[in-house]
Amino acid sequence: MAAVDLNAESLGVPRKQLMESSGNAVARACRDLADPGSTVAIVAGRGNNGGDALVTARFLKAYDVTVHLLGRPETISTDIARENWDALVAAEADVRTVTDSADLDLGDPDVVIDAMLGTGVTGALREPEATAARAINDTDATVLAVDVPSGVDADTGEAEGVSVAADHVVTFHDDKPGLDALDCEVTVADIGIPDAAELFTGPGDLIALGRDSQSHKGDHGDVLVVGGGPYTGAPALAAQAALRAGADLARVAAPEHVAREIQGYSENLIVSGFSGAHLTPDHVPDLLELAADRDVVVFGPGLGDADATLDAVGSFLADFDGTAVVDADALQVVPEVDTDATLICTPHQGELQKMGGETANDWDARCELVRDFAGELGHVLLVKGAYDIVSDGDDVRVNRTGNPGMTVGGTGDVLAGVTGALACVLPPLDAAAVGAYVNGRAGDVAVEEFGGGLVATDVLNRVPAGLEVDE
Ligand SMILES: NC(=O)C1=CN([C@@H]2O[C@H](COP(=O)(O)OP(=O)(O)OC[C@H]3O[C@@H](n4cnc5c(N)ncnc54)[C@H](O)[C@@H]3O)[C@@H](O)[C@H]2O)[C@@H](O)CC1
Ligand SMILES: [K+]
Structure with missing residues (x-):
């Protein structure tokens, strides 16, 4: 995926644009799950999976949205995710940062959007993600996962520790083999990656030589x-x-x-x-x-x-x-x-x-x-x-x-x-x-x-x- 990404970028479609399409696709799925006015809690991690849902927050104007960022904003790991966080802060959206998992209070939302971790997960969920996953699983909300339910390995469908039990997953660009093993509905969203990014060789193909x-x-x-x-x-x-x-x-x-x-x-x-x-x-x-x-x-x-x-x-x-x-x-x-x-x-x-x-x-x-x-x-x-x-x-x-x-x-x-x-x-x-x-x-x-x-x-x-x- 990193190779396809870089090839798309070299074709004039940068990653931030893909993030915008991803976030938009998640918002679309959310609108299918709950009526306008419903409460939506977004739980965002500090990588690009979280970044996707920070975009989603902008696309859900008709909903009562709260964003919970797991960690301090300075520790967001990519520029494009941080820019989307800054955009929410600048717009005075309802955003909260959670540095101690004990402080995570999701309330009683109609929908939880799980954007803690996607394909970047390695090993069992650490804190505060592990506690947050349990909190998400404990709500009565419909759980909509971004790309992959957090904690689940996208290739195998397995989790080393606790993972989010999602009702729906919006996954990007291509089906992920691990999702077939899960008991949830999966939508594959076209996020505008040109076919050419996979057909034609490009700079992304050099990544494998690192x-x-x-x-x-x-x-x-x-x-x-x-x-x-x-x-x-x-x-x-x-x-x-x-x-x-x-x-x-x-x-x-x-x-x-x-x-x-x-x-x-x-x-x-x-x-x-x-x-x-x-x-x-x-x-x-x-x-x-x-x-x-x-x-x-x-x-x-x-x-x-x-x-x-x-x-x-x-x-x-x-x-x-x-x-x-x-x-x-x-x-x-x-x-x-x-x-x-x-x-x-x-x-x-x-x-x-x-x-x-x-x-x-x-x-x-x-x-x-x-x-x-x-x-x-x-x-x-x-x-x-x-x-x-x-x-x-x-x-x-x-x-x-x-x-x-x-x-x-x-x-x-x-x-x-x-x-x-x-x-x-x-x-x-x-x-x-x-x-x-x-x-x-x-x-x-x-x-x-x-x-x-x-x-x-x-x-x-x-x-x-x-x-x-x-x-
Ligand atoms: N072409 C693509 O690849 C696209 C990917 N997008 C999104 O980007 C995601 C991948 O983003 P990233 O590579 O930033 O990865 P993630 O956002 O999935 O995770 C990275 C973060 O998780 C932390 N982490 C890793 N394992 C952990 C564990 N066990 N417990 C706690 N924290 C852990 C890392 O330190 C890092 O901060 C995809 O799942 C998707 O949602 C989209 O933005 C659109 C395009
Ligand atoms: K996720």
Whole structure:
């Protein structure tokens, strides 16, 4: 939800606007439950759940409303909730602060609006919320909960201690799985979050990458790039991109002549050479062994399409059961392979067609075709284009970052490496979507700097900027 929020904000729909819609939706539900003139007690916590109900208070002019804030106003935890509190105070609404739960006096209201805690709850209710929950449950009032009954876990429907027993819940944007288990009426309110905030990748998608300050070397991934043969730069680009995207280690396995050259490019990479000019089935047992201890393998950059190479790709994938990003010539092998591996395939339109995938001019149809084909393959697809389409056969995400300057050779290798690094720390669909987003953003930063004439290393070196969360 935090990701969707930030994406909505980047689309011009800020959180405070969502809070206004949420509060309004709760007021609507309250009007359905009680006639004008009824008494309404709002019990508000200090987070955004409370903030929603502070908005509700403004929308219930025809009712006799009292707001009980649990805690001192200075401890309200978000700016938008505090602004809504200040607005009630400025308007001389009937507001009270409760610092000692023993002082909470709800009276005998017709409706209690429970806005103590929503999705931000952790663990059992503390004081004064626990006592307040009992007080709410002890009234004869109809209890209307905001988003989730306070104390209840929105995902499981369970509570660690006391929780509010609600008659009705107005929940926002989407059904919460935990609410199905409760004995109360649930209304899902549309609060104006654009569908685009979920379909299109955005800054919110980077939240999942937040690093733990206690993290150790190796926590962020060890990536193996298998590539090179007719092309030498591609595997080096992919491996360096993996490092730029946060992997702790990047290794390359390539034919000896490529391995020697790569070692010359970058001291940051670990390189293993194998005999001959290109990959052949003879190399597969060693590669499988090398791959077994890695988090993710990026397979394909610069491998070429010699028959023996494609045979080797097939036999590698047939025996591999880890996670791999498959790119370039290796892609055409995927539809024929029966594998237990988790694959993220990164074709452009031409490669998609070579794999047997179809495309359409109509945008929606194109997304549907990618979803169906991903489902058929049983793997994640990231189809590159002006808009990148990502699907696991179920969900579809679309990425709009990037620019025409990125059609230059090598940017696809950078994307494969970035996606490989992200697949070490994110589920495959997210890794593909965030990979496309970050790679495109890196290209956007590069084009802003150079104006045009981009080369792949420009994009590669701006991957860290692509990963930066805007404040
Ligand atoms: N897109 C969204 O996510 C939207 C969310 N909205 C509202 O925002 C809510 C989430 O807001 P927040 O993230 O601020 O979280 P909450 O308001 O649910 O709770 C946060 C507060 O609860 C305290 N707290 C946590 N666990 C506690 C416990 N066991 N006992 C006592 N206090 C505890 C925290 O210290 C913090 O002050 C949603 O439930 C919803 O009502 C809406 O404003 C609209 C949009
Ligand atoms: K609540």
